[in-house]
Amino acid sequence: MNPINSKLQAAVWQDDHLQLLDQRLLPSEQVYIDLYDAPQTALAITDMVVRGAPAIGVTAAYGVVLAARHAYAKHPDAWRDAVQADMAILAAARPTAINLHWALQTLGDLFADIDGNPEAILLAKAKQIHEKDIADNQHMGSIGAGYLAENCRVLTHCNAGALATGGYGTALGVIRSGVSADKISKVYADETRPWLQGARLTAWELLQDGIPVTLLADSAAARLMQQGKIDWVIVGSDRIAANGDVANKIGTYSLAVLARYHGIKFMVAAPLSTVDYNVARGDDIPIEDRAAEEVLSVFEQRVAAQGADAWNPVFDVTPAELVDVIVTEKGAVENPTTAKMAALRDKPV
């Protein structure tokens, strides 16, 4: 396999506005949606035009730029107050990804020191967040790949790739780096019902970089492990609690239990902005339930009998004790605990 240099981006600032690759249409269509205000941006997050915690964070940062532009145009002397309604709409777009709140907070922290039109300063910060996310992912990729032995067979779930981040990806960043270092001999990806991010996004994204991938139904992962065909499970995260409990796409917890049962290593790759030190443990992370219809139908075609109900949690929580290593841009934490996670935060850069 060859070195990787993915240019794929979920969110792009284009001239004077935000463009999002509409991930609901991938891989059959590659369509960018143009966004000029924060409510549109929030709706795009809610409707999953863009998804993945770090990509939601980058998108929200650009959303604040748009919000501030409108607020300043209407109320140049009181834009800080005027922008709050849009910030609240962005904050409520999805409940689990903490990076969303982190991005809003990071831009909001600049407000007090801005004189005049805030757009340029906020845009510079949003771009910096975006670029740092890519650089951090590349660094994480290198750290994560360091854990892989030669001829590693890896399994990933959902899409924690360029499409889910500023670029390069978290879990797929580790896989990209592992492939570049010639350490990965096989990549498997769960299809990841109900949204099929594995089949629709991860397979497409990896193939863009020439990385072969074999998909499987989510429930087949256990058999793959039973047959001794997986060395590492590598996933991203939407929020990590202070004790190292990991919220991520529904099915992640299942893989973690199965990996432990089969003696397979389990890695979580996520930027430090995914760690919510205000939440002590995973049980306190808000988990989004989405509409039953997402399970009862596939591609808007009704599957289940009329009258059937469905339970559709979008995320689950993997206890820290099932995680072998959390990889961040600031370093890795093996067998995470509250103390180790705090030490990572407090470590000098």
Added chain:
Amino acid sequence: MNPINSKLQAAVWQDDHLQLLDQRLLPSEQVYIDLYDAPQTALAITDMVVRGAPAIGVTAAYGVVLAARHAYAKHPDAWRDAVQADMAILAAARPTAINLHWALQTLGDLFADIDGNPEAILLAKAKQIHEKDIADNQHMGSIGAGYLAENCRVLTHCNAGALATGGYGTALGVIRSGVSADKISKVYADETRPWLQGARLTAWELLQDGIPVTLLADSAAARLMQQGKIDWVIVGSDRIAANGDVANKIGTYSLAVLARYHGIKFMVAAPLSTVDYNVARGDDIPIEDRAAEEVLSVFEQRVAAQGADAWNPVFDVTPAELVDVIVTEKGAVENPTTAKMAALRDKPV
């Protein structure tokens, strides 16, 4: 919940031929396919018009009747030889369900003693197999329900119901009996990718009997267990090895590992004809791989990027040590072993 008296049947002998409910079209359409010869019948099994090991067995039995009719019409003095080609086609229709071979063997054993036209004798035997399967399922239902405490919350996988058997069902038979006995407070069903038998068939079948059901993505089962919402996992089987290892729909093994991890009981309900005493252990059971396309597409709509590959095993093997009880019409075997399974076989009726 009210007593259950499901009349639903996957296979019916109608006047002079076999009718199969086309399960590929459920629940949106209820269409019966008329079959007049064995090759058509074998194709219907291969193409999954009918599925589920006991239903395949019943269907194959009727297929032998059709085969014998044609053989006798062409070669009244040598129909036993003439029927062999059709028997071979039926035997090759699907590899994992042992009930298929059991049914062929059961009818084949009658050949030597038949004088003249074999159709009536074979049809009587096929109908007897069919009726006994229903009665056995009702008996199994009663035995299985005996294991359930009050207010049980149960999870099932795929469809091991009336649609998968002669009628009443194996796993769903236990659930029907448990509901009748007012012991079940909640039924969950995995949607069961890639064929979505849980969403398409199990939900429809249970709702026909007025049993409420909540579907979930296969990968969400672990979270449901983690939240303490499941008391029993109840599944069927396509073949059970002599040591009690259980081949069943892909994802069953995953549930068994997860159930054990969470201290949840795991029950397999299957007629004795599902036990293959010629196969010592699960690793020796042939497991069907179907086309990658079944994972790469949903309802013939391509999901995954062109170039992506998929691994699509239809079944997996759950080791006996993860099974709390196997329920058959002849009795239940707790913590199955080779000796206990042999004792069940040898037990006087």
